[in-house]
Amino acid sequence: MPDAERVSLEDVRRVAELANLELTPDEEPRMRRDLNAILDYVAQLGELETANVPPMAQVSEALAQAGEVASEKLSALREDTTRPCLDRRRVLVAAPETDGVYFKVPKVIER
Amino acid sequence: MTTATNPALGSIEDIRSAIARGATTAAALAERCLALIADEDARIHAYLSVDRERALAQAAHIDDLHAKGEALPRLAGVPLGIKDVLTVEGMPATAGSKILEGYQPPYTATAVQRLAEAGAVFLGKLNCDEFAMGSSNENSAYGPVHNPHDVTRVPGGSSGGSAAAVAAGMAVAALGTDTGGSIRQPASFCGVVGVLPTYGRVSRYGLIAFASSLDRIGPFTVNVRDAAAVLGVMAGYDPMDATSSPLPVPDYTADLDRGVAGMKLGVPREYFAEGLDSEVRGAIEAGIERLRAAGAEIRPISLPHTRYAIPTYYVIATAEASANLARFDGVRYGLRAPQSVTLAAMYRRTRDLGFGAEVKRRILLGTYVLSHGYYDAYYRKAQQVRRLLTEDFLAAFREVDAIVTPTAPSPAFRIGEKSNDPVSMYLADIYTVTASLAGICGVSVPCGQSSEGLPIGMQILGRHFDEGTVFRVGHALEQAVAQQAGREAA
Numbered sequence: 276m277p278d279a280e281r282v283s284l285e286d287v288r289r290v291a292e293l294a295n296l297e298l299t300p301d302e303e304p305r306m307r308r309d310l311n312a313i314l315d316y317v318a319q320l321g322e323l324e325t326a327n328v329p330p331m332a333q334v335s336e337a338l339a340q341a342g343e344v345a346s347e348k349l350s351a352l353r354e355d356t357t358r359p360c361l362d363r364r365r366v367l368v369a370a371p372e373t374d375g376v377y378f379k380v381p382k383v384i385e386r
Numbered sequence: 387m388t389t390a391t392n393p394a395l396g397s398i399e400d401i402r403s404a405i406a407r408g409a410t411t412a413a414a415l416a417e418r419c420l421a422l423i424a425d426e427d428a429r430i431h432a433y434l435s436v437d438r439e440r441a442l443a444q445a446a447h448i449d450d451l452h453a454k455g456e457a458l459p460r461l462a463g464v465p466l467g468i469k470d471v472l473t474v475e476g477m478p479a480t481a482g483s484k485i486l487e488g489y490q491p492p493y494t495a496t497a498v499q500r501l502a503e504a505g506a507v508f509l510g511k512l513n514c515d516e517f518a519m520g521s522s523n524e525n526s527a528y529g530p531v532h533n534p535h536d537v538t539r540v541p542g543g544s545s546g547g548s549a550a551a552v553a554a555g556m557a558v559a560a561l562g563t564d565t566g567g568s569i570r571q572p573a574s575f576c577g578v579v580g581v582l583p584t585y586g587r588v589s590r591y592g593l594i595a596f597a598s599s600l601d602r603i604g605p606f607t608v609n610v611r612d613a614a615a616v617l618g619v620m621a622g623y624d625p626m627d628a629t630s631s632p633l634p635v636p637d638y639t640a641d642l643d644r645g646v647a648g649m650k651l652g653v654p655r656e657y658f659a660e661g662l663d664s665e666v667r668g669a670i671e672a673g674i675e676r677l678r679a680a681g682a683e684i685r686p687i688s689l690p691h692t693r694y695a696i697p698t699y700y701v702i703a704t705a706e707a708s709a710n711l712a713r714f715d716g717v718r719y720g721l722r723a724p725q726s727v728t729l730a731a732m733y734r735r736t737r738d739l740g741f742g743a744e745v746k747r748r749i750l751l752g753t754y755v756l757s758h759g760y761y762d763a764y765y766r767k768a769q770q771v772r773r774l775l776t777e778d779f780l781a782a783f784r785e786v787d788a789i790v791t792p793t794a795p796s797p798a799f800r801i802g803e804k805s806n807d808p809v810s811m812y813l814a815d816i817y818t819v820t821a822s823l824a825g826i827c828g829v830s831v832p833c834g835q836s837s838e839g840l841p842i843g844m845q846i847l848g849r850h851f852d853e854g855t856v857f858r859v860g861h862a863l864e865q866a867v868a869q870q871a872g873r874e875a876a
Contacts, residue, residue, distance in 0.1 A: 290757060293753050294749050296737050296749060297734040297735060297737070299738075306746070309747055310750060312808065314754075314764075316809050317700065317768075319693075319697060320698065320767050321767075325770035325771065328774060330773070331770070331772045331773035331776060333629070334599065334825030335631075338825070343850065348631060349633075350632075351623065351631075353628075368492075369489055369719045370717070370719060371716060378718060380717055380729050380732065381728055381729050383729045
């Protein structure tokens with residue numbers, strides 16, 4: 276597929292919106308060019324037949340499935356018990372705006 | 387040119403024993419590093435922040451222990467820098483990004499906490515590519531790091547500040563992170579040792595996440611023994627990271643001197659193909675011959691899916707990054723765009739002001755490959771190829787004990803040389819992303835120099851949780867290279 280076809284300016288705008296990114300008018304064509312270049316490079320994955328290959332999301336899961344290491348030695352969940360969390364004041368002090376109890380944000384609903 | 391090691395400071399064991407016999411103090415060592423940072427770092431720009439007060443307090447604690455005649459902890463008085471993607475309570479954590487400018491995290495990363503408990507002295511936070519995204523350190527929002535061997539060249543990335551600080555003697559050890567090569571490649575470019583621990587060996591708690599299934603924390607040092615000592619302190623199960631392994635942590639320094647006699651070392655043909663700089667090839671082949679002379683059996687092997695690793699990596703890493711970086715929205719920490727009328731506008735403007743071009747590029751790419759209609763073609767496909775790449779290694783490790791390759795296809799390139807071409811920049815990681823995807827461990831060890839005097843590193847890869855073997859091979863290589871250098875000097 277020629278790179279002009281793969282990602283359009285419309286696609287860039289749609290993805291930017293999904294990602295909560297604001298792009299300037301001169302960033303849009305540059306990102307389009309770069310995404311096309313990268314995706315052209317990625318397209319070579321299509322050469323591989325993978326219909327019967329299960330996707331791998333995590334190293335430990337793949338090792339356990341391959342029988343290399345017992346799964347309980349790869350990861351362990353801690354006890355599901357309540358514990359103190361970080362002190363609220365120490366967390367809130369790093370925030371741009373709070374009322375001392377909650378984070379404050381601009382208006383959520385537009386009208 | 388700065389020398390690649392600072393003999394005045396010595397190794398971790400030298401430091402501990404010098405303090406123990408009263409030949410020096412932790413405070414004097416910390417002062418010496420802080421003075422060197424004040425003199426040298428204007429040209430290198432490895433440090434984003436220096437915490438003189440904390441360093442001297444930690445050093446005073448060690449000197450106090452010595453004065454009371456108490457046993458010194460394992461890393462007593464070791465001056466250490468920390469990549470700025472790791473949290474330390476009371477120190478800034480910018481992740482090299484404007485979006486976290488001024489942020490002070492309320493907690494400390496587990497790996498860092500363990501180093502503090504072992505007596506290390508924290509000098510400051512080290513420069514890096516923004517959110518660890520980059521192979522040259524040119525993506526730091528606070529300006530690039532310069533390679534101490536040639537300041538017109540990059541130190542590698544993303545842990546460029548960590549590698550440069552150790553290479554210039556501005557720290558005895560440094561912490562970095564490696565998602566696709568970000569410890570090993572800068573170690574190679576700066577002529578120091580850099581460790582990629584097995585995925586799960588070191589807790590990621592307190593690491594500002596880039597790609598959670600790939601991110602690892604590891605040390606930089608001037609020699610393999612120091613690297614083994616630092617990793618031994620950092621490693622081990624942590625209830626705060628469900629992917630950290632409960633496997634016991636061996637003493638990685640115990641077997642270093644056992645040598646490589648009888649060990650089987652694989653040389654994958656795919657890593658010596660087109661695109662490899664001829665001087666790097668020469669240095670690595672000479673290094674392999676030295677390991678053969680030291681008694682290792684060298685076996686040619688194949689890792690057949692290697693050429694698919696970079697595209698696989700850039701799909702998986704960006705997909706995970708697009709999710710992880712959603713948290714930077716101007717609500718809980720860091721930057722908020724002023725005077726936004728609505729929440730949605732505030733999110734967008736904050737992220738536009740706060741993120742640099744490479745971070746935006748990766749968030750866009752990651753969002754694209756996960757989006758409706760493209761998920762199967764890109765993300766699922768990449769996860770399938772990730773398994774094939776992992777199986778390549780599992781099969782190879784049934785035949786050999788470790789694998790030796792170049793760490794990077796070239797020595798350090800010039801600042802600006804690749805910054806306008808993302809694909810060419812991504813290819814700087816061609817020999818490192820495979821181990822990242824497979825979760826295996828590895829180390830980059832200095833193996834020679836180019837005709838221009840630029841360092842060249844050998845990458846030694848090992849089985850999952852077999853760091854001990856990787857360190858043994860690295861130590862044998864280091865000794866053989868030192869002997870060769872000694873002969874040439876004589």
